[in-house]
Amino acid sequence: MSRPGTEHIEILRGRTENPADPTRPETPTAAPDDALTWLRRSSQRFTDLLAVAPVGIGLFDQSERLVDANEALCRLLGYRLDQLRGCTADELGHPQDQTRSPRSGKGVLGPNANPKVLQRTLLRSDGLPVSCELHTGLSVQDDGSQFWLVVFQDITERRRQAEALHHQATHDDLTGLPNRTAVKDLLADYLAGPDRERTAVLFCDIDKFKRVNDSLGHDAGDELLVALARILESGVPPECTVVRLSGDEFVIVCSDITAVDGLDALSTRVSALLRTTVPVRGQLIRVSASVGAARADQPDSTADDLLRFADAAMFEAKRRGPGKVSLASPTLIASADEQLHMEGQLRDALSHDELELHYQPVVAADGSIVGAEALVRWPHPDHGLLAPGAFLPIAEQGDLLRKLDRWVLRTALREAAGWPNAGGGHARVAVNLAGLVPGDPRFVTAVSDALDESGIDPDRVVLELVETALVDLPAQARSAMHTLAGRGVSFAVDDFGTGYSSLARLKELPAQIIKVDRRFIAGIGGDPADFAVARAVVDMSRAMGRHCIAEGVETATQFHILKGLGIDGYQGWLFSHPVGPRELRAMLGTTKLRVPEAQ
Structure with a gap:
């Protein structure tokens, strides 16, 4: 980092001469030559501190353009200092960073920026993203103009670990599909949107799956579940998300049922995907599934309601025999509501x-x-x-x-x-x-x-x-x-x-x-x-x-x-x-x- 002159010293430290300011550190009352020596040494110490700091530090003017930076920030972004100078805080961001300001140089570090600690994804010179935590501080020069001192802390690994933990919490270990936690969050998002009535859920239960576990062992059962997960992923429309709920139960969440020709057509398609023969441990296993489907056509239906209605429809399909499909009708929904009511009564009776x-x-x-x-x-x-x-x-x-x-x-x-x-x-x-x-x-x-x-x-x-x-x-x-x-x-x-x-x-x-x-x-x-x-x-x-x-x-x-x-x-x-x-x-x-x- 180039050594700042007196002007940069004033920018980095604020006003250097204001005896009436009680908050300003007291400077030595010495001869002019001694005062200049003291300022130069102070500037050198500040420059050395920036040079050895393990985190990136940048100085931005009022228009949020980079004026100066330490070597750590240059290494973090993979640029030379002369390449970074003049870049706005917004221009350093990754194009896919959703926190970037829609107008370059506005709102990233400005007076309305809140909180003081921001999380941004920046773009390195090699095209790789780097996640940073930006600690910002606003100061004032002698002439009253403002500048920003910004500390860039690399949190890429911390964010990667957090994302891995989140993925582990929201995805099934065996198949890699989203799990019960994820499906409820996904449904809640769809139901909160303007097209909630287009949301639909399909509940799929593999017929006689226990026979596979009992005859071939649980490892063979797991192998079959993984194969069926891949079949569903590759076979459902792009508007659909495949979820493994538990055991041999899969759920399909559709964000726009009109785009896939309706609930009946989608249910038939999923049932056909699961009516297949899968090679497992040298044997051909013929499988089918009972499929129940429900649509968010009630204004107050929640994610739990949709799953419950689709589950009830699946049980109705299973009662009719293997490989059947059933849609949640008003009568069935009323029955599911009654069943939920009786479930609560049974809990009370046990208690x-x-x-x-x-x-x-x-x-x-x-x-x-x-x-x-x-x-x-x-x-x-x-x-x-x-x-x-x-x-x-x-x-x-x-x-x-x-x-x-x-x-x-x-x-x-x-x-x-x-x-x-x-x-x-x-x-x-x-x-x-x-x-x-x-x-x-x-x-x-x-x-x-x-x-x-x-x-x-x-x-x-x-x-x-x-x-x-x-x-x-x-x-x-x-x-x-x-x-x-x-x-x-x-x-x-x-x-x-x-x-x-x-x-x-x-x-x-x-x-x-x-x-x-x-x-x-x-x-x-x-x-x-x-x-x-x-x-x-x-x-x-x-x-x-x-x-x-x-x-x-x-x-x-x-x-x-x-x-x-x-x-x-x-x-x-x-x-x-x-x-x-x-x-x-x-x-x-x-x-x-x-x-x-x-x-």
């Missing part, structure tokens, strides 16, 4: 302990009650006593299954701890779990806490899990089950035969009880295939030392056929409907339930 349990007995072949399965009921203030089928989907969509399972588990164990002896022994209590599963890191703690709070003998507790929850269990989940089994807790495979595991894999399931699904029991008296399945399950269970329970036993014929096969326990309307806690206690006080005679 205020307003649910109740009924129990269906499990009997041995001689009619003695050996156990009972806890079945949750909701005494709804408007709809009466609701069975699980009416509110479990609401609990699932509202992420309440885990909380519901914990309530059922604690309540069932507390009530069962006080059951009377049944035929000389205590009946076992079975609790079906859907949200609180072995893979949950809080699984062991939740079950252990319920055992300790109730004081029940762990040998009397059976935790029922659907077959698909027990296939390909990770090591952590198996360890959790073994920990509880060590305390005496038993595990049952519920609805066996309806999942994706084969009979050969039965021996791998860490469960002591197998429950044959009611769908096979229903046809056992007339369908040879159902009889063959039931017999195979019983034979396999007996060979591996497992107990076998039949669900949905409703006729004497079914009972006697199953008895002939060697079933250990029977559950169904033939013996008892689900009953309340008081009725069950009365039943447990009897010796045996009536067993139908063979015909």
Whole structure:
């Protein structure tokens, strides 16, 4: 940097002679030659300070043109000082910097510039952008004219790290697509604009995706999701943004539905993209998706509303079968609103302990009650006593299954701890779990806490899990089950035969009880295939030392056929409907339930 003369000294320091100014540092009252020497040395110190400063420093006149700069600023921008002199603050900015003033030299450093610390993207001589924080200070010369002293601090790396963190927070790690956080921000922006009624959302759920995970493993499932993400990205119109919401759920956000020929056409196009065959681990996987779509045609619809309406439409499409498309109609939207209302009511019911349990007995072949399965009921203030089928989907969509399972588990164990002896022994209590599963890191703690709070003998507790929850269990989940089994807790495979595991894999399931699904029991008296399945399950269970329970036993014929096969326990309307806690206690006080005679 060139050494400034006396004029620059005055600019950099302000007035040098104003004895009446109480804020001015006191100067030595010495001879003129000594004063000049003092000024020169002061100027030299200031020049040296600018030269060694690690940050860029520039001096701008009233028109915001660069007058002088230190070497650090020249290195930062890649220019010589003579190339920088005369450039305005605006001209140093990158063309794509949105903070640049629309009129060169106006408003960047001027009196209206606010705040005093600005963030700007500047353009280097090699064309690369450099992000800077500008610390500005305004001073006055002897003649009253103003000048700007600006410190340029390079924050390129800091901004790069901040952008990386923001990208990580708003994008999916697996596919690189925007995530749930990003889609809500994007929708909020679209809905706040003048063309909000053109905004639309498509909710896509891959059909039977769990079968891929169960049969080929989760790595293969991830590979399939990445492939589908690329198919969607390359296949949707430019007005659309592809988002991975969670698991096997994708969302398409469209900013202008009229530009893509309407909601129906876009939904059909996306459904066709996802009806494809993808090579995964040397196998061709044929996939399809259920697609639900909603448009922002309500003036007060929020981002959450659009996602909820599209999600409800997707569930409607899924009910109609794989690969179907459904659009959110006024009736469906009204149903979704009612479901949201019931979700809030269910949360309150759980919080205020307003649910109740009924129990269906499990009997041995001689009619003695050996156990009972806890079945949750909701005494709804408007709809009466609701069975699980009416509110479990609401609990699932509202992420309440885990909380519901914990309530059922604690309540069932507390009530069962006080059951009377049944035929000389205590009946076992079975609790079906859907949200609180072995893979949950809080699984062991939740079950252990319920055992300790109730004081029940762990040998009397059976935790029922659907077959698909027990296939390909990770090591952590198996360890959790073994920990509880060590305390005496038993595990049952519920609805066996309806999942994706084969009979050969039965021996791998860490469960002591197998429950044959009611769908096979229903046809056992007339369908040879159902009889063959039931017999195979019983034979396999007996060979591996497992107990076998039949669900949905409703006729004497079914009972006697199953008895002939060697079933250990029977559950169904033939013996008892689900009953309340008081009725069950009365039943447990009897010796045996009536067993139908063979015909």
